[in-house]
Amino acid sequence: MAKITASVFTSHVPAIGAAMDLGKTQEDYWKPLFAGYEYSKQWMKDNKPDVVFLVYNDHATAFSLEMIPTFAIGTAAEFTPADEGWGPRPVPKVIGHPDLASHIAQSVIQQDFDLTIVNKMDVDHGLTVPLSLMCGELDPKKDAWPCPVIPFAVNVVQYPVPSGKRCFMLGQAIRKAVESFDEDLNVHIWGTGGMSHQLQGARAGLINREWDNHWLDLMINDPVACANVPHIDYVREAGSEGIELVMWLIARGAMSDVVDGKVVGPLPTVKHRFYHVPASNTAVGHAILENT
Known part of the structure; x- marks a missing residue:
């Protein structure tokens, strides 16, 4: 059967x-950030998955205010990098895994989660930046991402947004779906977005180091408590865009220590x-977890 062996979390x-695309990664401002992903790129090479299930949020690229799915799974054979107003990123197109994606959609919907099935969409920086951080800079003319990717878009842009608990429960349903797929696949699940940041209003530029790291501690060591952090805490402590962190709970809920909403196995x-x-005007968080 297919199995989720690891989860990756990143802003x-x-x-x-843009820093990668414009050759700025070794500038003084950016160098410390990219140094934090050197281990990750090697880990990705040493632990190459067959498929990445990548949870991210669309930034009004594939979906506009005219249609806002709460959870949307990409089932296409390929996904083109989106033009977000300044041209598409110079990265390879994303190859999908239609068979596994369709199976996950079927299974998760039968577990009473409503998903929007998307057979054609472009993917924006929410998906391509994590791939670049984990896989390095690739030439779209001659290189490819190391494995197929299933995009899973979550609405954390337009209210109402899903709760952390809902996302945590969804991760468990996704793991069950993956484990019922009749093919021997090594699957990684990635949760992206966050950490603390606010892009507008009187608190624009807000970064809360203490809260971010406490939340990371909870997410890793006490995911049930983390899943029950109320929405207002994200907004108050991590800024209006800090709510993106609930997407990390989908990946955390998919790990093998969590069953029926409880931690029952080794962390x-x-x-x-x-x-x-900072990175621009936000905080960057990152973690790699492996099932024991």
Whole structure:
């Protein structure tokens, strides 16, 4: 059967992608951030998955205010990097895994989660920046991402947004779906977005190091408590865009220590953890967990 063996968590700041695309990664401002992903790139090579299930949020690229799915799974054979107003990122197109994606959609919907099935969409920086951070800079003319990717878009842009608990429960349903797929596949699940940041209003530029790291501690060591953090705490402590962190709980809920909303097995092994500020006007968090 297919199996989720690891989860990856990372911010997907658009300026990170721009720094890579414009050759600025070794500038004094950016160098410390990219140093935090050197281990991750090697880990990715040493632990190459067959498929990545990548949880991210669309930034009004594939979906506009005219249609806002809460959870949307990409079932296409390929996904083109989106033009977000300044041209598409110079990265390879994303190859999907229609068979596994369709199976996950079927299974998760039968577990009473409503998903929107998307057979054609472009993918923006929310998905391509994490791929670049974990896989390095690739030439779209001659290189490819190391494995197929299933995009899973979550609405954390337009209210109402899903709760952390809902996302945590969804992760468990996704793991059950993957484990019922009749093919021997090594699957990684990635949760992206966050950490603390606010892009507008009187608190624009807000970064809360203490809260971010406490939340990371909870997410890793006490995911049930983390899943029950109320929405207002994200907004108050991590800024209006800090709510993106609920997407990390989908990946955390998919780990093998969580069953029926409880931690019943040994905690996953923390292979890497990194935190850095600032990157543009946001905090960057990152972790890699492996099932024990």
